[in-house]
Amino acid sequence: MDVLLIGGGLAGLAAALDLNARGHRVTLVERKQYPFHKVCGEYVSNEVLPYLRRLGADPAELAPAAITQFVLSSPGGRLLTSPLDLGGFGVSRYLLDDFLYRLAVARGVIFYLKSTVTDVTFDTTADRHTVTLADGRQLGARVVLGTYGKRAALDRQLQRPFFTQRSPYLGVKYHLRLPGFARDVIALHNFSDGYAGISAIEEDKLCFCYLTTRANLKQHGTIPAMEREVLARNPRLREILDAAEVLYPQPEVINEISFAPKQPVEQHVLMVGDAAGLITPLCGNGMAMALHGAALAAAATHEFLVGHTSRARLESNYAWAWQAQFGARLRVGRAVQRLFGGPVLSELVVGGLRHWPAAVRALMRRTHGQPF
DSSP: OEEEEEEHHHHHHHHHHHHTTOOOOOOOOOOSSOOOOOOOOOOEEEGHHHHHHHHTTOOOGEEEEEEEEEEEETTTTOOEEEEEEEEEEOHHHHHHHHHHHHHHHHOOOOOEOOOEEEEEEEEEETTTTEEETTSSSSEESSSSEOOOSOOOHHHHHHTTTGGOOOOOOEEEEEEEEEEOTTTEEEEEEEETEEEEEEEETTTOOOOEEEEEEEHHHHHHHHHHHHHHTTTTGGGHHHHHHHOOOSSSOOOOOEEEOSSSOOEEETTEEEOOOOTOOOOOOOGGOOOHHHHHHHHHHHHHHHHHHHTTSSSHHHHHHHHHHIIIIIIIIHHHHHHHHHHHEEEEHHHHHHHTTTTTTHHHHHHHHHHOOOOO
């Protein structure tokens, strides 16, 4: 085959559709069966719309929520509001990923579902990869893209430095119904050692997703207890937790969320989306970055597959393009994250930004891209 993708999230599915449309034989390995939920804020910047439309995957048919306003609260409940210059849309990963998967199947992309990659090797003489699955099957490919998200056992096999560093962060997500919540708003509510985002998705549902620390959870024992004792100290979050109808009984949870720098190419594997670098969730742009990364990787891979560039040039071109597009966004995101989480500093920052709307919009521009 020409290309094998490891992981079927947004980055993998978009890259599969892109490369398939360019005439290449594409295979994707995904450890789950579609559709499935993921810990994700489920807000997408409108910068991705031209690309999705070029792929023949316009999300409009999913009836997403149109989001045009941003609200930020301090741990004490003080509010800052700002328009979103570019705007975005809200749609669940359960719906969006399944939509892209079905398009890819219909167009001839080969899927290995409920399958896990345990090893990737590269033969320099043959200039090809061999990918080994957990059941022992081996697949060969000229190019391999790592599109498996934030963290996987494969990172250990590839000896990626961030994998050996413990991260204090965990993420929690619910879908809710909450009468009266404005469907054109994405809100970010701060609390001690964390922040929670809430925004509309399809139908009458909301995505409620928050980042906090293992220490917070360990101190209070359970997620419900932590929510009562920590999140609910913010009166805006207390209103949500008291009034919302939770649409599935157990939240989606992910541990060891790392914002440490990663490399976009590892042992000749092109990393895309969160596998290449994770922007802090408070910037609200991870889904758009995954799709944009897919566009960059697909374009670079195509040039190699049609013989216009060498393997070395493929990897250097992609690494350069990735850093040029996302390096500054990730650095700004890490800097912004340091301003929140501590109650005193968060209150000061929100209080100051309330009177400096130009700074708020400038920060948004620094963590978002342009339509592509």
